[in-house]
Amino acid sequence: MITAKALDKRAADLIDTLRRKGLMVATAESCTGGLVAGFLTEIAGSSAVFDRGFVTYSNAAKTEVLGVPADLVAAHGAVSEPVARAMAEGAVRAARTDIAVAVTGIAGPGGGSAEKPIGLVHFAAARRNGPTIHRECRFGDLGRRQVRLESVGVALDLLTEAAGAPT
Template identity: 50%
Template sequence: MDAELYRLAEEVGRSLQEAGWMLATAESCTGGWIAQAVTAVSGSSAWFERGFVAYSNAAKRELLGVRESTLADHGAVSEPTVREMAEKALERSHAQVAVAVSGIAGPTGGTPAKPVGMVCIAWAVRGRPTRAQTRYFSGNREAVRRQAVQAALEGVVRCARGIE
């Protein structure tokens, strides 16, 4: 793991411990990279509760309970879908915060409406409105995925610190 992501994962851990929270993840295009990043930190079992890797639409429905209508109406790469992924990960865990990611890492799969590099991220915190955003990252598949992991973790820090 690169030093920058490791430092960020440590910051996630400190922020969550200060808040007395645990984290759950629901990942599609990052394929478990967020969970891997946080569990690289020794002692992360004190603040990382569980992770879901829901790559296919079937997995999003079966593991997380994302509604078929959400997937049909908006697609897997959409803010409504990642909102549901984050909310359902929270419901299906003992965590206080969940992050969800779905995107098009490339090099294939992009369309004019949803180009390669488009990633939707959502953060759900118990008792707060779920927040989602769409980001457009550049670079190859690995670069897009890494940037998504970084953005997801930075958002967890902001949630735990009450910034957003």
């Protein structure tokens, strides 16, 4: 189980990497509700590399703010690979940053189903003029807070990977 202290360290390492590479980043968050942005901006000097965070908790916000097609959400559900990819790509466009990470999932305690259980989270990191990478995690029913913290860890790892640094 990841801790907030471990996330602070990973966020600081990522901020250093982004600064060295001259990259700007944005976040597009649903189930984490801004926690990824919060861990990044906890680090002194993060303003040199962090542009903005989008908390798009509702489907309407995903569509209106990030340009995620409503028919994509209707076809696959908000918690899906296609929507995570569209969120990340939409954040890069909207923020005009080099990289963006997206998180969409089911933190619990309710909202899960057999097909999409509690603890299912989809992540994507998009890089301007580069590939969008995706990761799916099934953390299980660890409790809402722990699912969200584990999700921050994966999001930081994906940003590090998208920045071209080893994770």
